[in-house]
Amino acid sequence: MGSPTHVMDESMPTPVTQVGRDGLDAIVSRPGRAVVAFDFDGTLAPIVADPEQARAHPEAAAALAALAPKVASVAVITGRPPGVAVRLGGFDGTPGLDHLVVLGHYGAERWDAATGDITAPPPHPGVAHARAELPGFLDRIGAWQGTWIEEKGRALAVHTRRAVDPQAAFEALRAPLTDLATRHGLIVEPGRLVLELRPPGMDKGVALTEYVRELGAEAVLYAGDDLGDLPAYSAVDKLRSDGVPGLLVCSAGSEEVPELKDRADLVVDGPQGVVGLLRALAAQLG
Numbered sequence: 001m002g003s004p005t006h007v008m009d010e011s012m013p014t015p016v017t018q019v020g021r022d023g024l025d026a027i028v029s030r031p032g033r034a035v036v037a038f039d040f041d042g043t044l045a046p047i048v049a050d051p052e053q054a055r056a057h058p059e060a061a062a063a064l065a066a067l068a069p070k071v072a073s074v075a076v077i078t079g080r081p082p083g084v085a086v087r088l089g090g091f092d093g094t095p096g097l098d099h100l101v102v103l104g105h106y107g108a109e110r111w112d113a114a115t116g117d118i119t120a121p122p123p124h125p126g127v128a129h130a131r132a133e134l135p136g137f138l139d140r141i142g143a144w145q146g147t148w149i150e151e152k153g154r155a156l157a158v159h160t161r162r163a164v165d166p167q168a169a170f171e172a173l174r175a176p177l178t179d180l181a182t183r184h185g186l187i188v189e190p191g192r193l194v195l196e197l198r199p200p201g202m203d204k205g206v207a208l209t210e211y212v213r214e215l216g217a218e219a220v221l222y223a224g225d226d227l228g229d230l231p232a233y234s235a236v237d238k239l240r241s242d243g244v245p246g247l248l249v250c251s252a253g254s255e256e257v258p259e260l261k262d263r264a265d266l267v268v269d270g271p272q273g274v275v276g277l278l279r280a281l282a283a284q285l286g
Helices: 018-029 060-070 082-089 125-140 166-183 204-215 227-241 258-263 270-285
Strands: 005-007 034-038 073-077 100-104 109-112 148-151 156-159 187-190 194-198 219-224 246-251 266-268
Touching: 018 034, 018 219, 018 246, 018 270, 034 204, 060 073, 060 270, 073 204, 082 100, 082 109, 100 204, 125 148, 125 156, 125 166, 125 194, 166 187, 166 194, 187 227, 204 219, 204 227, 219 227, 227 246, 227 258, 246 258, 246 270, 266 270
Parallel strands: 005 266, 034 073, 034 219, 073 100, 219 246, 246 266
Antiparallel strands: 100 109, 148 156, 156 194, 187 194
16 A cells, blocks of 8 residues: 555645545545544544543644534544543534534444434443453452553443553453453453453444445545544445545554554544644635
């Protein structure tokens, strides 16, 4: 594929791949039929040690608001509960964001800016069982030191970023946590020094595909930074094969996840680069 183009300013970039150029051309020529979608952590918000301290880039909401009225929809697709992403992103009440939706818990819950409502199905019972067992489980396998549990409502996440050797702790926990998740009908989603236990059947690729189909979109952009974004990348590839042009963007704030950079049509410099891309696209659409 070659080295993806890096976006360092707010001029409109040229994707390195032909399919990426076709995707960008389709968005620019038919913006009212385009969905522009983003991951939250690492893409709109810098990665921090404590996820509750995460905040969207200070200019992200304004940049999204500048773009949103010019496209069919702007979507944030995240593993977080949608209400948390809305709060940390500063999205609620931002003028111009009427076309924003937040697909939280990998699409299991949805927040619509136009109404402020959150819609959600009943929670998976396995999450409650795993929640009750997880602290003692980590203690028994000697993995409590330096790890901590993030409560995500419909999912649980075990972080290793604070451990003495974060990567070694991540690798040591992967198999036992997979066994625990399987016993409760859950799956493990690995990320950047985090292992998330969540229900099967939904991922960012499913959420993105369903939303694109729901709107009848004719072009799509997706930007992400982590392993959990790979299903969305694959969804864009599948949409392309079905005749829907797409553009894949990697928010490369670190070197922890090279897989996305290798598949992206564009690589931007973390959330600051994503904001610059948003502004450039909004300016291009006039």
